Amino acid sequence: QKEVEQDPGPLSVPEGAIVSLNCTYSNSAFQYFMWYRQYSRKGPELLMYTYSSGNKEDGRFTAQVDKSSKYISLFIRDSQPSDSATYLCAMSSDAGNMLTFGGGTRLMVKP
Amino acid sequence: EAGVVQSPRYKIIEKKQPVAFWCNPISGHNTLYWYRQNLGQGPELLIRYENEEAVDDSQLPKDRFSAERLKGVDSTLKIQPAELGDSAVYLCASSLIGGGANEQFFGPGTRLTVL
Numbered sequence: 037q038k039e040v041e042q043d044p045g046p047l048s049v050p051e052g053a054i055v056s057l058n059c060t061y062s063n064s065a066f067q068y069f070m071w072y073r074q075y076s077r078k079g080p081e082l083l084m085y086t087y088s089s090g091n092k093e094d095g096r097f098t099a100q101v102d103k104s105s106k107y108i109s110l111f112i113r114d115s116q117p118s119d120s121a122t123y124l125c126a127m128s129s130d131a132g133n134m135l136t137f138g139g140g141t142r143l144m145v146k147p
Numbered sequence: 148e149a150g151v152v153q154s155p156r157y158k159i160i161e162k163k164q165p166v167a168f169w170c171n172p173i174s175g176h177n178t179l180y181w182y183r184q185n186l187g188q189g190p191e192l193l194i195r196y197e198n199e200e201a202v203d204d205s206q207l208p209k210d211r212f213s214a215e216r217l218k219g220v221d222s223t224l225k226i227q228p229a230e231l232g233d234s235a236v237y238l239c240a241s242s243l244i245g246g247g248a249n250e251q252f253f254g255p256g257t258r259l260t261v262l
Contacts, residue, residue, distance in 0.1 A: 044187060079151070079238055079253030080190065124189050133178070133242075133249055134203065137189025 039063050042125055042138030051147050055112040059125035059138045062106065066127040066136075069101050071110045074122045074140065083123075084110065115145045149173070151254035153239050159260045165227035168257045172220070172241030179216055180251060181224050182238040190238055190253075196222065197244065229261045 042059045049055055057071075068087055072080035084099040086092045086108075092099045098111040108127075112119055125138040152171040160166050172179050178197050182190035193212065194204040198219040207214065211230070216222040226233055236256040242249050 040189075042189075077255070077258075079240070079255050081253065082250050085250065126189070133195070133244065134192065135190075135251065137191070139188045 037062065038139075039136050040125060040127060040138040043141055044139055046142040046144055048144045048146060049115055051115060051117060051145055053115050053145070055110075055115050055119070055143060055145075057110040057112075057123050057125075057141050057143070059108050059127075060106055061108075061127055061136075063127070063129070063136070064103075064106070065129040068128040068130075069099070069108050070126040070128075070135070071097075071099055072124040072126060072137075074124060076121075080124055112143075115143075117145050117147050119143060120145050151239055151241055151252055153237075153254040153257055155257055156255065157258050157260075159262065160229055161262050162231055163228040165225065166229055166259060167223055167225045168237050168239075168259075170222045170224070170239030170254060172222070172239070173252055176241035176243050176252075177219070178242045178244050178249075179222050180240040180242075181214060181222070182240065182253075184236045184238055184256070186235070193224070226259075229259075231261050234259055234261045 040061045071084040074080040086099045089101045089103045096113045100109045122140040122142045124140045126135040181193040184190045194207045196216045214224045238256045240251040240253045242251045
């Protein structure tokens with residue numbers, strides 16, 4: 037079993053929908069949680085960075101971490117076709133030096 | 148500000164041939180990472196450099212892979228000889244470690260196809 041599990045999708049939603057992306061993990065030492073967005077044939081880019089449990093909001097994006105359940109989520113409000121990409125969760129026990137990635141969820145937002 | 152630069156972007160070789168990838172990190176970043184990303188999967192770390200020193204290379208298949216970071220700036224990752232299973236995207240990332248959160252910035256990757 038992998039340390040970080042993520043549903044590969046694809047997840048197809050209409051424009052304007054609320055999107056929920058999730059990851060589960062098994063390593064209780066993880067303290068730093070990140071979401072990366074990766075467009076086709078591009079490198080990942082950091083979207084959200086959260087330390088420990090709680091919520092963090094940035095524009096249309098909200099990241100949630102529940103360490104007791106070893107479960108993290110990314111919510112996208114008012115989804116746009118430009119949000120179509122693969123979303124990767126990543127975790128670390130050391131401020132992000134050593135990242136363990138999930139397999140990524142492919143999201144398609146249809147106009 | 149220029150991002151992480153990688154070359155070549157694409158490479159097709161036959162098995163048993165050697166191949167090399169080059170990475171130029173963001174100016175001033177002291178830490179450089181090489182990842183391998185297989186199709187439909189997340190990146191997996193191969194090696195991490197802090198300045199010139201390889202501080203984590205536990206996932207690097209040392210029988211065929213080698214890497215160097217001369218003068219603590221550019222880096223080269225080499226595979227010799229390549230095998231069919233090496234087909235993947237090789238990503239380079241860089242960051243500035245100095246306490247607190249450490250954001251890694253990724254390059255566009257080199258897509259390797261081994262025939």
